[in-house]
Amino acid sequence: MSIRKIKLDEWDLKGFYPFVPLLGKSLETGGELLGVTDWIPATVPGSVQHDLLQAGIIEDPYYGTNSLSCEWVANRWWIYRTKFDFNRQEGETVRLCFQGLDYKAHIYLNQSLLHTHEGMFQPLALDVTDLLRTENNELMVMFEHAPDEMGQIGYTSKTSTQKSRFAYKWDFSARLVPIGFWDEVYIGVTGRVNLKETRLEPEWNGEDRGVIRVKSLVACGSEGIGEFPRAISYRVAIYKDGNRVSETGQKYVVVAEQTVCEAELKIENPEFWYPNGMGDQPVYEVHVEIWDGEHKADQWEGATGFRSLAWVRNEGEPHDSLPYTIVVNGEKMYIKGVNLTPLDILYGNVSDDQYRRTVTMLKEAHINLVRVWGGGLIEKEIFYDLCDRSGILIWQEFIQSSSGIDNVPSKDPHFLRLLEETAVSALKTKRNHISLACWSGGNELTDHDGVPVTAEDDNIALLKSLVDTYDPGRFFLPSSASGPLEFLDVEQPGKNHDVHGPWKYGGPEKHYELYNRSDSLLHSEFGVDGCCSVSSMRRFLPDEHLKVTSVQDNLVWRHHGEWWDTLERSRQFFGELPNLESLAAASQWVQAEGIRYALEANRRRKYGNSGSIVWQFNEPWPNVSCTSLVDYYGEPKMAYYAVRQAYRPFHLSLKYDKLVFRHGETFKAACYVHNSGKNRSYDWQADCFDLNGNFLWTKRGSHIVGANSASQAAEFSMPIDERCPDVFGIRLRWDADTAQSNVYFFSARRESWFRSLWEGPKPILDCSLKNQTVSAGNGTSTGTFVVRNVGGSVALFVKAKAPPGADAADVRCLQNDSVLLPGESREFEVLTSIRAHQENLSSVLSNVSFQAWNDR
Template sequence: MISKTDLHTGWTLNCNVAGKPDLPKAVPAHVPGCVHLDLLASRLIPDPYVDVNEITNDWIGREDWTYHCGFDASPDADLVQELVFDGLDTVATISLNGEEIGQTFNMHRTYRFDVSDRLKAEGNELVVTFRSAYAYGGEMEAHYGYRPNNYPGPGNLMRKMACNFGWDWGPTLVTAGIWKPVRLERWAKARLAETLVSATLAGGDGLVTVRARIARAGDAGDAGDCRITASIGGVMHSEIVAAGSDEVSFQVRVPSPQIWWPHHLGAQPLYPLRVELLDGKSDELLDDYVKQIGFRSVRLDTSPDAHGSAFTFVINDVPLFVCGANWIPDDCFPSRVTAERYASRIDEAKAANINLLRVWGGGIFERDEFYEECDRVGMLVWQDFLFACASYPEEEPLRGEVEAEVRDNVARLMPHPSLIVWNGNNENIWGFDEWGWRPIIKDGESWGLGYYLDILPRLCAELDPDRPYYPGSPYSGTMEIEPNADAHGCKHIWDVWNDVGYEIYRNYIPRFCSEFGWQAPPNWATLEESVHDAPLTPVSNGVFHHQKATQGNDKLIRGLAGHLPEPRTMDDWHFATQLNQARAIRFAVEHMRSHRDICKGAVVWQFNDCWPVTSWAALDSAGRRKPLWYAMRQAFDPRLLTIQPREGGLAAVAVNERTLFWRAKISGKRLRLDGTVLAEFEFWRLLCDRFEAKAFTLPQDIATADDPGNEMVVVDMLDRRAFHYFVEDIDLKLPKPEMRIEVSKREGGYAVAVTAVSLLKDLCLMADRLDPDAVVDTMLITLLPGETHVFEVDTPAAIGVADIVVGTVLRSANDLVSAA
């Protein structure tokens, strides 16, 4: 059986850097890890996430770095011994005992080097030298010529995490290091060199396809027969790999398996699959491959229809509405993300009623633990190939690196039932078409299209034919239609936020919206932990440095216009912009879901952050829920009630993503803000079938206001409620907030009961203002006079009524409007 020895201890990092005489010659290095983390652990650099230290640390990415490790090994003429690097970032030269054994140029690949005849029993010296990505990028620009890139740095000229070079939510922290595990593998006779596994449904049965390629020791013709067996769900299949051959392909049919579903539709049964490579004569186990498999079918419906052409994911023959969010690398230093952190983030996404995470193309293929957790909890995954916001050369050596990278990662990730689509790129076809690249790119010069329309679909069809591939996001399905069309394919909506207010979302009914978003700062505790300006202001040095979007702060204020008054204090700026972010996304999602017959997906930009920053995220870098997180949970509720404008007036729209129909009384009223009822209606029973949006036209006396600034509409359907206001808050006569507060101990924390004396609009309890680790269960609660809501706060800290300070801990839109 193959043996594996991790080489994760005893590493040092060479710090002979010109111009840095204060650095020691070498420091302890952690593997997996990176240069920044090693320097930080030795207290040789300030934390790049704090204040403006990012700038102080810029020199790190411009230097070459060398890792050293000593280890013992046992030379053995009967064994093949290989050094295996799961991930090297990025341009590296590897030497063993003073002899170069290989070079690497791709952060996203696994590398394997045969060192059988280079090992010593004791004192082997392994050296990995990393070239500056900037220096290598300069050489590649001279080689390929200039290619347009929306962001600084040469990320489009090499196969490295593009957002390392800075993004409009991320710092410029250009990393180097052994960022994934490294080990010594020893094997005899043969090993599994590549194992391709896919699982789908065939009628009522599960169908597993296994394609295996083996590597043989010595002369393949002399190695003899091998046998490959696969067992799953009580079924076993065996195939002989004859001497002189190295490939085999077969299928295993599992009768009537339990079906894997997205979490909002069913369970996630997983079946252990074991593939074994055995010696053909002795049945000695030589190597094995073990995965957890789920049985489900997936297709992407892009067929023409009355509205243009569809973009609908169909899982187990059920057309879905995707309630999604975009996922970026969860840390600028990906080796720091643990399996537990993946699980926590994915649990937070599930709790927000998100059913799909789109792994965005400017980052990385995430580690196995990410996809395994998505499999376990029923979180669908959309996986971009790693091309984002830039044009890419298609010549060598980049072309060969792309193909090898795709083969590596498709083979690694294709067994996961959660993974439902490969996407060719992020915004590159759109960029060529609309961002002014055409006149820059010379006639006949490559810019990436050959990857998206030829190489990637060809490789996906060869390696993973059971899963759909789509060329890009956004993309209309053909180069004959502009890529960001409403009526075809998937769309990004970015004029909203960049140029216009969020009310413009209603101008669009996309077939599928794979990006749209609105900015806000991180939570207050996160801001205080990362920025030490005195005082904190929106434009103080640290706060402003942690805003990477062009004119981002200006857009935050401009986005309030017509909705909320311009804030006059830092506290109000922080709350108003967070509230506006939550409202913008809730507004967009409810609009798109109300048009479920046309639109089949809303994927918010973005779910998470990689460092403390003002961004589009719902969960900040510390894992704290911004108000947006609560707005997404409300707007993505599988049973949504919303009030939307329709021809001739207003309609209450019930949207049902559950597997059972939703049938209930629907009632409502128009009332003054003080609670005086002006008109009422009741409809005995509204039926909204499963996977349906059903509109109910509101009576004219409900939908028409006498005094728009002092009236509202409330509609209830069972335990769901929707509100409508005839004017925006800035023109609404919101009263000064009045309430009664009670605090009582509960298991794990406290219950904070708030009873409204006046109308309270979008009431939020900012738990991190009580305790940085506190979490509150609900937010954005609107209470009519006399109504009570109980906030459940998980915290070990002791809190009482005096701690629930109105205007700081307990916030509402009333604060902002009545103060103005």
């Protein structure tokens, strides 16, 4: 922190062939060595690629196969340049602060080399107090070409950098390797005394009083070298909701070169922090100041809260397993999780609004934990701040990942030094966050035999020792998966502790057999792939590629989702697909069905199973098809709403063996109740119906369900014969509320199993805007629509549609994908946001329409 923070916003950028800037002039001619570009305006933070696009030097790398023509950028050297004046006051210490240098950077001030830095995740502060001029300072940062590193396929044992690997090519991204400042750059001004780091330690006495201990490492003078001993004042105040709730008086300490200053502040009747869905998230803001005589020398702000968090062993788990169940404030928490990739392949260009939108969508989907994946980033501070205030627990991985050919953590001494620097920086920065639940050594790390690593591995032992030193008491997992099996294998019962996979739909019978037989203690990564919407495809696919095709037949599609072709799967379910809209809809329906069933099957085993962490929530690159729940442009797929449904605090689910039946078989299913809250009584109703809305049978019951539990409520069966429709639905309802329902579809067709969902009479929807609220300040409007099915057939998966000219992601509705039988109605809450090309919020909302999935 600092008493003054001056952002350096006006930058220029120029590219060179490697090493050219070090020479400057030609040996042959003596003339200036020109760059591969002229000076162009640059955005900081950002990326070289973004600036080149803005300058018209490269084409949009997200469009078509343009990124292939942009790979040269990572192989050049780039110089950022800015000029500034600075008037230093007596007693001030001035530092150049770099929060995210990507990757190897040489920093020059007024033509003098200050420092050479390697690594993405270690902030750098350089004391320039005696080097600044009053006018016309020139700061230049020269980035070398991106280091040679592996994408998804390679040898983990040969990893040599701490650069985010996913941008070198992963199954959900192209190869587009960023260079530049991925986090902010500023001038930080302090007095002669400065705060190097601050740690917060909240404790609760179990009754009506809490304590927040604040410990700061304080340095005297320029980089800890100056006049000492000195008397200083260490002041701490704590605020909640803008009101001061505690503070220290002045405390004078004698500072040597570096000294630890401490304060203990009492909080009367503290409010407790809970994960999303368990309670509220009150945070206490901590303000620390250092005063040197009559002058404030430095300041720091952070936040914390009161909660206990422990990891305990699962109920009935094998004796050799790790603890996978989270207990918060004495209550078990079932993990309703997702895996997070970076929000953009050019991660330096992610805006604060994108982070806010992402965390909002996590919270609205009832998600309570996010795994920040080791192939990506240790995210910017704003993400963790938002998770603190939204109740999203963080599973943070260090920057290591599997590579396929071998997955053995690197032991290269240079790499281990970089890994340690990254880890120490992350530990000191993130440990204060109340949302931080655990650390992990990395993604899918194994020994040479493919067995998940343990702390016996030297690399992992180093990380564990650093966690024990800098964040003692925080849970540490060697890797995810943590073994003894890496991948779910129901043929080896008792060994599926923390497992990964699969990432594909297993078929109308095997998919359900797998999850019904699973005995995983924690399922920390798995998923099903599905297409994005056609409106999103239009943003990155050239017109000639907007057609039904596959990644085998179309190189552009292959470039945007190589591993995730769903064409044949979609044809199996729905027959021939007449247009791209049909393919997208069919693909998303199977993805949603597959993920929902996996989540509900795991949840039925609560707390034999501790939870699910879906792969993946988002994607950093636009894919035709991918395992993400939300596409690159922020538009949710059907799977997002299926996850939101499966993670609801109170929920009914259906257990079954398969989706497709033949005449002569018997449909059998069991209804389960899932309750994340207290004991409660409830009424349930199960309706079996055809696609015209005719009821084949209805069953009802009343039960009392225990707190924080899952249990079976009922069983159903039905003969599959000539009286059975080709496709029938089962709707589970509770508390006599159509809005509280969960709908499943089954087929008795021999082929094109679910084509009947698209055939037959179309539903007719009548909708009216009941009320609306416009908030011009934050650019949103909210409206309540009443949607009624006035036709003679079931309206499937009703969804709010953005009006022409608006981005689909700017119209959000949490009731999307509702099923309405003839004569039924439901209220839909629609939130619209405004972007630069839209002007009238009221107009956007009033032009929202609704469409049923089978009205195509």
